[in-house]
Amino acid sequence: MKEEVTAMRDAGEPARSVIARAIGRWDDSRGLALVAPIACVILEAVFLTRYISLLPFDYDPASVWLLVWCVAAILACVFLRKRRPLAVTLVACAFAAASAPVDEGAYTGVPLLVLMYGVVARQDYLRAVAAVLAVLAAFWAPVHLAGSESLALVHLEWVLAVVVAAFVSRALWARRRAARELEEERAARRQVARERDEAEARSRIAGELHDSVGHDLTAIIALTEGLMGATGDETFEAAVASINDLARAGLSDTRRAVRQLSALHGDAVGAGRSDxxxxxxxxxxxxxxxxxxxxxxxxxxxxxxxxxxxxxxxxxxxxxxxxxxxxxxxxxxxxxxxxxxxxxxxxxxxxxxxxxxxxxxxxxxxxxxxxxxxxxxxxxxxxxxxxxxxxxxxxxxxxxxxxxxxxxxxxxx
CATH class of the missing domain: 3.30.565.10 (Histidine kinase-like ATPase, C-terminal domain)
Known part of the structure; x- marks a missing residue:
């Protein structure tokens, strides 16, 4: 039984990963962020054109203009939803409530659901609850109070469906963000490990320079000084003096290099030797x-x-x-x-x-x-x-x- 559960979970992993990546691209892409507002504009244009074309000859122009201006204001809120999600949602709900006597939410409901989805899917729970309540008050309550129970039930079902979809998106988005933060943390740890390894490598070099090369050069200096004046041969004495000078210069350079490496890596010099x-x-x-x-x-x-x-x-x-x-x-x-x-x-x-x-x-x-x-x-x-x-x-x-x-x-x- 345990193996079957594991297999089912592993089989579901690719699908969840694909969905999570799609949500990530949707969130990160500026071009895709315009898909929902443009779709709402097209949809509202079709709805309003159909609505106006079916009006009787004795229609009230004021009510039609009220609906048009409210729809335009709500669409503007959809375009601005990324900056102030909850604020523009509340403003849009206010315009939808103002036009409710004319359209009963038929022409303003889709933009409101889009705005509510954005708040519930990405904002904290307090803002999410506020957005849901505002949409219910502007989209469902007027129809319910007007006595249209069947239409009110349809509106409520749409609100609940969008809330469920938003919470699913929220869970996948949170998982993707956690995976990205974990990968960034791993990358940072790998970088620190590389820098530590490089520091230890330099430290080993500094330690060997000081301990091994420094000792050998010091021994050469001591030996050549012991040979000076021992033979009386000028050519030999000059060669010994030259060796002594070179050894001293090499010792000075070695000590300078060790000091520089010690200043870079502090007490780490000499640490981590394998030899x-x-x-x-x-x-x-x-x-x-x-x-x-x-x-x-x-x-x-x-x-x-x-x-x-x-x-x-x-x-x-x-x-x-x-x-x-x-x-x-x-x-x-x-x-x-x-x-x-x-x-x-x-x-x-x-x-x-x-x-x-x-x-x-x-x-x-x-x-x-x-x-x-x-x-x-x-x-x-x-x-x-x-x-x-x-x-x-x-x-x-x-x-x-x-x-x-x-x-x-x-x-x-």
């Missing part, structure tokens, strides 16, 4: 620092978590802190990196160096501030400042971000 790093990815970073002439010590305690997001954050903090030593620390000779994995799944990352920060360098850096937002967004904390035994220290506490990860997959050191 996350694992624990062992830190080894090349430390090797770069050793190649630059620094003594690097790395210690790790506890058991690594299989949490990829935690590993990526630990890697990013370590790489950023190491890169800042190469870039900003003065007279730095040693870096100590410690990863301490606690039993609750958190990881504390500590990076210390024995150098002194270059004056004003802290104002130029954006990496630690961005990483601080990422760590805080993950529920952790990041601090940077002078270490108790001299030098500089970066310390981050990163909670377990994936408690459901299988501990059997944990990597071993």
């Amino acid at each position: 996350s790093h694992m624990w062992d990815d830190v080894r090349p970073v430390l090797e770069h620092a050793r190649s630059a002439g620094l003594a690097v010590a790395f210690t790790e305690t506890g058991s690594r978590s299989p949490d990829r997001r935690q590993a990526d954050l630990a890697f990013s903090v370590t790489r950023e802190a190491t890169t800042n030593v190469l870039r900003h620390a003065r007279d730095a000779r040693r870096i100590t990196v410690a990863w301490d994995h606690a039993k609750d799944g958190s990881c504390t990352v500590t990076v210390r160096n024995d150098g002194f920060p270059v004056e004003g360098a802290g104002d130029a850096g954006t990496g630690l501030a961005r990483l601080g937002r990422r760590v805080e967004g993950a529920g952790g904390a990041l601090d940077a400042g002078p270490s108790p035994d001299g030098g500089w220290e970066v310390r981050a506490v990163i909670p377990c971000l994936d408690p459901a990860a299988d501990t059997k997959e944990a990597e071993s050191l």
Whole structure:
């Protein structure tokens, strides 16, 4: 039984959709909006011509002119129905009531029904009730009061039929409007999703520029500075100096691009990365620092978590802190990196160096501030400042971000 009901409902869907689209075209088209007024004009012209042609020789001209002027006024109201639907309907009903003694609604009824249909089909229920009552008072009541019961019944049937048709049209129109609003909302959501995806793509690019390219250029700068003056070969020294200048220019451009992207997308920079790093990815970073002439010590305690997001954050903090030593620390000779994995799944990352920060360098850096937002967004904390035994220290506490990860997959050191 349920399947039959569903099949019947689905079979009725195309018909309702066609009717709804037709009603929508009727409402939206200015040309079609003139169909009803023009049809009323033609119909009234035929009716009045027939009425006048059948008048006896001793007719009252005043009554005929009254009917003609009332019909003309009602037709004008039909043309103006889109602007003030209820107001013009009430005015038309007043003219129809004035001509009722002459025609008993025979020549003014069709325009009145057209006006009533427009109000009932599109206006609120209070206005719809007012329009129906006004049409009954002008179209049905005079005939009923005059004692023409059969004609009054015909008028009442026409009013009821038009009201039913108007309510059907109203339901289909409301459904079409709801479907259009839903589609507009979906389109807006798709647009927001596209803009969010584009922002995240730019953010990933900015993050990689700062973290990967920036680190590599910093390592090149440190290596070339270590080679300057080591051989005494002028050609070699000039080449090393040129490489150093190019690396510095590239680093400056990279940082400028990162700042611009950060200004466009705020804290979203670096969010939504799919190419996350694992624990062992830190080894090349430390090797770069050793190649630059620094003594690097790395210690790790506890058991690594299989949490990829935690590993990526630990890697990013370590790489950023190491890169800042190469870039900003003065007279730095040693870096100590410690990863301490606690039993609750958190990881504390500590990076210390024995150098002194270059004056004003802290104002130029954006990496630690961005990483601080990422760590805080993950529920952790990041601090940077002078270490108790001299030098500089970066310390981050990163909670377990994936408690459901299988501990059997944990990597071993």
